[in-house]
Amino acid sequence: MASRAKATIFDIAREAGVSKSTVSLVLQGSGLIRPETAVKVRKAIEDVGYVYNRGAANLRKAHSNVxxxxxxxxxxxxxxxxxxxxxxxxxxxxxxxxxxxxxxxxxxxxxxxxxxxxxxxxxxxxxxxxxxxxxxxxxxxxxxxxxxxxxxxxxxxxxxxxxxDNHRGAYLATAHLIGKGHRRLAFFGGSSDLVVYHERLGGFREACETLGIDARDALIIEGETNRKGGMACLETSLAMAEPPTAALCFNDAVAFGVMLALRKRGLEPGADFAVVGFDDVVEAEHYMPPLTSVAVDxxxxxxxxxxxxxxxxxxxxxxxxxxxxAVNLVVRESCGPDRRTRARAMGTGGAA
Amino acid sequence: MASRAKATIFDIAREAGVSKSTVSLVLQGSGLIRPETAVKVRKAIEDVGYVYNRGAANLRKAHSNVxxxxxxxxxxxxxxxxxxxxxxxxxxxxxxxxxxxxxxxxxxxxxxxxxxxxxxxxxxxxxxxxxxxxxxxxxxxxxxxxxxxxxxxxxxxxxxxxxxDNHRGAYLATAHLIGKGHRRLAFFGGSSDLVVYHERLGGFREACETLGIDARDALIIEGETNRKGGMACLETSLAMAEPPTAALCFNDAVAFGVMLALRKRGLEPGADFAVVGFDDVVEAEHYMPPLTSVAVDxxxxxxxxxxxxxxxxxxxxxxxxxxxxAVNLVVRESCGPDRRTRARAMGTGGAA
DNA sequence: TTGATTTATTGGAACGTTCCATTTAATAAG
DNA sequence: CTTATTAAATGGAACGTTCCAATAAATCAA
CATH class of the missing domain: 3.40.50.2300 (Response regulator)
Known part of the structure; x- marks a missing residue:
């Protein structure tokens, strides 16, 4: 309200009976000023309701702390x-x-x-x-x-x-699915204008090839990186001639969408279709069923x-x-029969 | 790398063969300068890699746009x-x-x-x-x-x-619970150092009294405003002599916690214990079961x-x-037999 | 042609700081 | 008692803008 013109170091100087330079020194915590003087100045700073003007300071200092x-x-x-x-x-x-x-x-x-x-x-x-x-x-x-x-x-x-380590994370997750016996795999969500997408997809592909699955048999569906995208991916995949039985999702949001769409069709995530997410957001642990996901910290x-x-x-x-x-595959219950529920696989996903 | 000293309006002025004032005018989009001059200046601005220094400008203008x-x-x-x-x-x-x-x-x-x-x-x-x-x-x-x-x-x-409208939101939600036949109600989560808490609790109490329930019979348990807090509240309440059958939660996070804790005890949210949240975050709609909540936009x-x-x-x-x-009570399935599933109650929650 | 008016452009002071070079005061050394 | 040394405080220029008042150039009226 009152809002008298903004106080400057000159106002402080007058109030404390010193020069503006002294005030500046105090503001910067310089050891050159006598302690008693510093106290006097600091009191004046309070009294006049001073607000430091960082813009003005940066003008001289040429390096901000923002x-x-x-x-x-x-x-x-x-x-x-x-x-x-x-x-x-x-x-x-x-x-x-x-x-x-x-x-x-x-x-x-x-x-x-x-x-x-x-x-x-x-x-x-x-x-x-x-x-x-x-x-x-x-x-x-x-x-x-x-x-x-x-x-x-x-x-x-x-x-x-x-x-x-997107590549490794995707590799671990995919190896986990293959280890569970899945042969028709899918990669859901994301789009190729993201470098991350290529990294994760690369890990997926490498796991397929290394572990004896022809990567050309894998189903890759791009899509939005949110719930809606996940739902769409699942629908598309189930319309195929030979639908996949498991999917690595671009991220957890997509995975949630996939599980939602499964339920909507009367299918049980885990038992009827295995789902792995990526990111391991807090919700993953509390979802129904708890989502197996790649934790990225x-x-x-x-x-x-x-x-x-x-x-x-x-x-x-x-x-x-x-x-x-580093990434960990956190195994929960979204990938079928829970042989090792809630175990934390640290850097090993069954790549044997 | 190269990082020659930062370019200023003087550098632009030299480059364009005008004065610094002219450059300043161009920067501010003033209509006073001849279009051809403006073009010339704008080209110079690009050429010297100029970055506007808002700190310096604010020094004069005394009102930032931040x-x-x-x-x-x-x-x-x-x-x-x-x-x-x-x-x-x-x-x-x-x-x-x-x-x-x-x-x-x-x-x-x-x-x-x-x-x-x-x-x-x-x-x-x-x-x-x-x-x-x-x-x-x-x-x-x-x-x-x-x-x-x-x-x-x-x-x-x-x-x-x-x-x-926290008071009204809590009132609507509570009235909904009472309308479902619940008589032993609880208010879960939040703490009294928050004004919001008192507002929501006030709505809860008013609904109880207006609709024929002695507010002193209601169970009020403070707690953290997150999942963990919700879990704790439920545990505490079930340990009582006459545990409640329904709860209005301080927010959705608390409600999620309550539902989680119910499941953990083998109880089904909705059928065995009614839960209403507050805020209606996006997850509320996708939860199992979908959470009835007060939407606050x-x-x-x-x-x-x-x-x-x-x-x-x-x-x-x-x-x-x-x-x-304004707030709406969004009725979903977390409050027992879904008489009117997925209907949106706008400003009316059964306060009759 | 001259003066008045409009249109474009410009120099200079100011904004609130920092920091260097200086001054002043206090202390130590000779 | 001087003079050198150290400690504490200070004045002034500079930072990159804006904006006012002033100038210069162009247009118009008489």
């Missing part, structure tokens, strides 16, 4: 987890990261990136939107802003990447991404090594 | 939905909101608010963390920054609030909050009217 995270879908708990992991690290480093959502929209992403750059971010952690064009991050590179990709990568980009990947970012900023580089995170 | 949203729990899809609703509105207004997560931690919230203020935000939409002290927003008020509370309110605060509330914020900024005020959003 880090942005650009997330492609905030409503997916999987990405929200990623964000939370990053925050944990930044918090302990005294950094407040700003999150922006692109809602899987490359145009929006462009706006978001522009805005963050204008704000003078020190670095950016990005899970790029589907359909991102290769040039979208050129401006960032030119400006020399450190960028890390998390969970997703772009084809032919030099930007460091933190992702789970998204919060851990978020932490790792944050650490890499901090390193990059400190060493003033825009390059860093990629990091491929 | 809006912050402070969310208490980003992993709850309910709050993520709220964020998405807000973003929709801001996007069409050309504003990029920055989201920050407080993880339900008042200390973290303090840091976040401080950081956002230092960044010079034009306004703040906040879903306050549980346990927020009344003074937490004093600095914002002093600085005259517009603030809107969303989903949650603080006791005795003058800050405008956008919330669902969180995305819509987010949009509303964003609109109010934009109005406040334009009219340079820090006051605005509260907004209480």
């Amino acid at each position: 880090i942005g995270m650009v997330i492609n879908d905030l409503t997916n708990p999987f990405f929200a987890e990623l964000a939370v992991g990053m925050e944990r690290v930044f918090q302990s480093a005294g950094i407040v990261p700003f999150i922006a959502n692109t809602a899987e929209n490359p145009v929006r992403q462009e706006e978001v990136l522009k805005s963050l750059m204008e704000q003078g971010v020190a670095g950016l952690i990005v899970s790029p939107a589907r359909g991102t064009t290769p040039g979208a991050f050129r401006r960032l590179e030119i400006a020399g802003v450190p960028v890390v990709f998390a969970m997703r990568r772009l084809p032919e980009s030099r930007i460091p990447v933190i992702t789970p 998204s919060a851990g990947l978020g932490e790792r991404a944050a650490h890499v970012m901090i390193k990059m900023i400190q060493s003033r580089t825009t390059r860093a090594e990629d990091h491929i995170g | 809006i912050g949203m402070v969310i208490n729990d980003l992993t709850n899809p309910f709050f993520a939905e709220l964020a998405v609703g807000m973003e929709r509105v801001f996007q069409s207004a050309g504003i990029v909101p920055f989201i920050a997560n407080t993880a339900e931690n008042p200390v973290r919230q303090e840091e976040v608010l401080k950081s956002l203020m230092e960044q010079g935000v034009a306004g703040l939409i906040v879903s306050p963390a549980r346990g927020t002290t009344p003074g937490a927003f004093r600095r914002l008020e002093i600085a005259g920054v517009p603030v809107v509370f969303a989903m949650r309110r603080l006791p005795e605060s003058r800050i405008p609030v956008i919330t669902p 969180s995305a819509g509330l987010g949009e509303r909050a964003a609109h109010v914020m934009i109005k406040m900024i334009q009219s340079r005020t820090t006051r605005a009217e509260d907004h209480i959003g």
Whole structure:
């Protein structure tokens, strides 16, 4: 209401009877000022209701402490987890990261990136939107802003990447299905404009071939990466001449959709059709039946991404090594007769 | 890599053979400059790889276009939905909101608010963390920054609030349970340091009294507002001498927990124990059994909050009217014999 | 042709900080 | 008692914009 003109360090200086420079020093916690003076100044800061103007400071300092995270879908708990992991690290480093959502929209992403750059971010952690064009991050590179990709990568980009081991995860899951005796397999959901898709599909294919199944017999159906997509995939597959008996799904959301569609047709997930998900979101454990899924530790990947970012900023580089995170197949009850229910298979999925 | 010193409007001016003022005018899209000149300048902007420095600009303009949203729990899809609703509105207004997560931690919230203020935000939409002290927003008020509370309110605060009609929602849900013939009711989850809790509990109590049930017979168990809390509540209640036969849950997460715990005891949610949730998150519809819940349209509330914020900024005020959003009871199958499955009861819950 | 008006462009001060170079005050060394 | 040394505080320039007042160029009226 009252809102008198914003207080500046000059107001503080007058109030405390010192110079603006002294105030500045106190604000930065410099040891050069006499403790009593510092106390006096700090009191004045309180009294005048001062708010530090970081914009003005950055004008001189030329390096802010703001880090942005650009997330492609905030409503997916999987990405929200990623964000939370990053925050944990930044918090302990005294950094407040700003999150922006692109809602899987490359145009929006462009706006978001522009805005963050204008704000003078020190670095950016990005899970790029589907359909991102290769040039979208050129401006960032030119400006020399450190960028890390998390969970997703772009084809032919030099930007460091933190992702789970998608290939291995898909391999483990597929081997598990084959080990259960399934011979007609399907891969449901996702689309080929995502690098992740190719990685996971690659693991699926390799497992098929290694374990004696002709990959050309496998059914591959692209689709949306959500429940609806999963339902559609299942319907399509059951309309085939020789329908599959098991499916590896692009992610858990797709798997939930598949199970939903099975129920709707009077089929029991697990007994009548085996389903494996990917990501192992919290819901997977509580679903009916509990979903077998590839756990990727998204919060851990978020932490790792944050650490890499901090390193990059400190060493003033825009390059860093990629990091491929370990995955586990978490076996639950969505793949038929529960021989080893609720056991955690760590790095072994029956690839014998 | 190369990263030559950041280009400024002076560099553009030199490149285009005009003055810095002209460049500034072009950047602001002023109609005062000759179109050909504008084209020339815009080309120079591209050529030098210029990045607008909003911090410097704000130094003069004294009003940024940055809006912050402070969310208490980003992993709850309910709050993520709220964020998405807000973003929709801001996007069409050309504003990029920055989201920050407080993880339900008042200390973290303090840091976040401080950081956002230092960044010079034009306004703040906040879903306050549980346990927020009344003074937490004093600095914002002093600085005259517009603030809107969303989903949650603080006791005795003058800050405008956008919330669902918690009292009515709880009333409708409770009346529904009573209409089904239940007489021993429970209210599960939440805690009394949340204003929302009192609102929902108030609706519950009013329904009991109005519809002929002594509210003192009702069982009220506080607890965490997540699955775990729900499980604990159910266990506690079943240990009572005369256990309840139905429960209104503080939110859907609690309701999911209750259903989980029922199953674990071999009881069937719906048939053996009626459960109603609150919020109607997307999972509610797909759960087994589908959860009857109070829909609050969180995305819509987010949009509303964003609109109010934009109005406040334009009219340079820090006051605005509260907004209480309508709620619907969405009846599904978690409350016993499904007399009217999948019907949407709009504003009427059987309060006759 | 001259002056008035409109249209485009420009220089300079200001915004709130940081940081360097300086000054002043206090202390130590000779 | 000087003079060198250290500690504490300060003034001024700079950061990259915006915006006002001023100028220059073009158009119009008389």
